Amino acid sequence: MTQLRRQLHQTSPSSDSNSQDHWFLVFDTDRCLLHVEHVWENVEARRGGALYQGSVRLELGEFLKQSGNDPVKRELERVLTGVFEEQLSA
Template identity: 35%
Template sequence: MAHLRRELYRQVKGPEITHADCCTLVFDTDAKNLYVEREVAHLDTTVEGAIEMQTATMDIADYLKQSGQTAGHRELWRLLRTLFKETVDNDELIH
């Protein structure tokens, strides 16, 4: 299964208790599915390096409807505007 991936957002906080949050735009080339994957990791060095990781996938529309606009939301909106702006510019050249 091939996946094309584009990171939208990454935030890491630490050092004793490290929290990482990463959102990635993913296109599954086999299933022809485009979605956002969010991975959250929590490392607590005070408890013998206990690591908790969670990964969730969501539809792009669901991701954009979440409350609070993060850097990931802004990057996805930027990519969408770029994609559709190119389409509009190309259509104008044809007519």
């Protein structure tokens, strides 16, 4: 299975939070599916440095209907607009 991935956005750990999030636009070339993948990890210092991580894949429409994730949605919109840029300038 071939997947083309483009990072849309990431957050970095800060002094307030040990969590890190990454969002990707993913095209599965075998199944011809396009989706957004959210990958996260969080280190819980209070629990001896336990690492919690996971991921979720969302179809584009489902992702865009969710509230929040504004920087990710703006970047996704920019990427998708770029695909149709030629039509927009005509």
